[in-house]
Amino acid sequence: MIQDVVIVGGGVIGLTTAYELAGRGLRVTLLDQQQPGQEASWAGAGILPPAHPGDPTHPLATLCRATNELWPSLSADLRETTGIDNGFRRCGGLGVSEIGDTESLQFEIEAWQKAGVTVESLTAADIEKCEAAVSPEISEAYRLPELAQVRNPRHLKALLVACQKRGVDIHSGQRVIGFERHDTEVLGVKTTHGLYSAGAVVVSAGAWSQELLQGAGCQLQIEPVRGQIVQLSCPQPPFRHVIECGPRYLVPREDGLVLVGATEEWVGYDKQNTAHGLQGLLTFAERLVPSLKDARFERAWAGLRPHTKDGLPFIGEVPGVQNLFVAAGHFRAGLHLSPVTARAISQMIAGETPDLDLAAFLPRVAEANGEE
Ligand SMILES: Cc1cc2nc3c(=O)[nH]c(=O)nc-3n(C[C@H](O)[C@H](O)[C@H](O)COP(=O)(O)OP(=O)(O)OC[C@H]3O[C@@H](n4cnc5c(N)ncnc54)[C@H](O)[C@@H]3O)c2cc1C
Known part of the structure; x- marks a missing residue:
């Protein structure tokens, strides 16, 4: 069966995106090479700053304002759906x-x-x-x-349960090794266990995203x-x-x-x-x-x-490669920016107009040659 969306990587970015997409009624499969929520998203401290310090017109300032508006309602929704308190508190x-x-x-x-x-x-x-x-x-x-914190291991647990309740198909131990393509269109992903077809693919593999995306002819620098x-x-x-x-x-x-x-x-x-x-x-x-x-x-x-390299995450469709989206490269702010990233990617995939200008975050591609 063709799933609407395959998400590669079950950190906070992938899980929140899966939760958002499933909430819009899309069928979502999430693949992780291990158990989801065990990497950077688990290891982080969960600090949620009140803003991006400095120039209020900086692209990251816009993203921070939007994500801060989403945290209280996302935390309340997760608590209501799962009974898990993610520890979101304005501790200062x-x-x-x-x-x-x-x-x-x-x-x-x-x-x-x-x-x-x-x-x-x-x-x-x-x-x-x-x-x-x-x-x-x-x-x-x-x-x-106004500075807040979240207990990220609890937040991840809540997201996992909430995703399952929304029908997200979660597969652990599935390493994605490449993409199924036709010309410039991505049709799915290849894993060590087989093929997953999809109308859209989201790469949210954190620090591992660069090598994966190279397989789609997409050169993004993520270290x-x-x-x-x-x-x-x-x-x-x-x-x-x-x-x-x-x-x-x-x-x-x-x-x-x-x-x-x-x-x-x-x-x-x-x-x-x-x-x-x-x-x-x-x-x-x-x-x-x-x-x-x-x-x-x-x-x-x-x-x-x-x-x-420039300190901005990649959020958007890879230019020249249809149906391939990237949500990665959030460095020290991935927990903080996860709600707004998930919202933006979901709006794009669902064909809605994103309510933020995401031009600064579009993946910049050095090469898209159609090879796998
Ligand atoms: C010590 C530390 C402190 C931090 N503190 C904060 C903080 O206070 N506030 C904040 O906002 N951020 C903080 N961060 C940053 C934040 O944790 C990251 O930006 C964020 O977790 C990135 O999330 P992610 O989902 O992109 O990546 P990850 O959580 O790393 O998830 C990536 C997932 O992709 C999977 N994967 C990778 N390759 C493949 C493949 N080929 N196939 C299938 N699956 C694959 C991995 O198994 C993993 O589960 C901190 C980070 C660290 C390390």
Whole structure:
């Protein structure tokens, strides 16, 4: 039977897209080379920023505004459908700079102001009142009251159940190795187990998308960037806000778990934790919140973020290759941008006019020669 849509990759992007498409009444098959929801989408920290800092007309600013509008309703729908609370909460965020570096903080505050979100400058006394656990050595900070978080493993679980309830046909252990084509039209995908025909194919294979798309003559640059995370636990949550310092952060969960993230490493498809990576994260955590030295070490992991050269994800149909869509390359923001990405791809496939201008995210193809 020809399915309407085959989705390749069951991370947060593929699962949310499957959920949206099935909600529009399309028949959807989702293929993953392992169990869905085990890669970057599981490994992430689940920080959902209130905006894209800086120029409010930047394409990513538009995408962020739209995705932030979708998170509350998507979370409520998933809870109603599955009974699973994905942990979506507006916990707020604190931005701090490296101890002694106050210049970068002012720059960040201005970028958030430019983006049009509420940002409050905090003195040392304000910080103590707001989050007493933060080191007294941090004398300046800012607060983003609208920053939110989601517990991504729970969100993925909810998406999986919700997809099943909407009739999405999910196949684990199905590695897609190529595309079935006629001239410039994609007719389906080839897996290690056989052929899946489709009216449309969506590639949402995260950091693995580049090699896959080469098989369709589509040269998109998407590289893996490793991020390591340490999970600690405390008897009580030691603070309420997500605390960010440049690319590193502390994320408190309501049950006392604290995530310490993350490294940014260009080491190919290597997902191991390293002594250097973990040591750096633990030192960072203790410097920011000294009481974390007594926290219990629970575990550590790493995931591979899909990075594109210009920092913009690919969202759209591959030019010159009919019926082949890409939703990949979201780097550090794939959880955050998953609702809007899924909405946009679903609108395109369902023949609706996307409610956002997606020109900046169209896949840019170096070569489309009709070969498989
Ligand atoms: C440490 C870390 C922290 C992060 N923190 C945040 C955060 O706080 N907020 C945020 O918004 N984002 C965060 N991110 C980024 C976010 O996790 C990613 O951008 C997002 O998960 C990408 O989702 P995806 O669905 O594209 O990819 P993935 O989740 O990697 O899913 C891709 C799927 O495709 C499957 N696949 C690959 N190749 C094939 C094939 N040939 N055939 C079949 N299946 C295939 C894989 O098995 C996998 O299941 C973080 C990432 C990391 C690593």
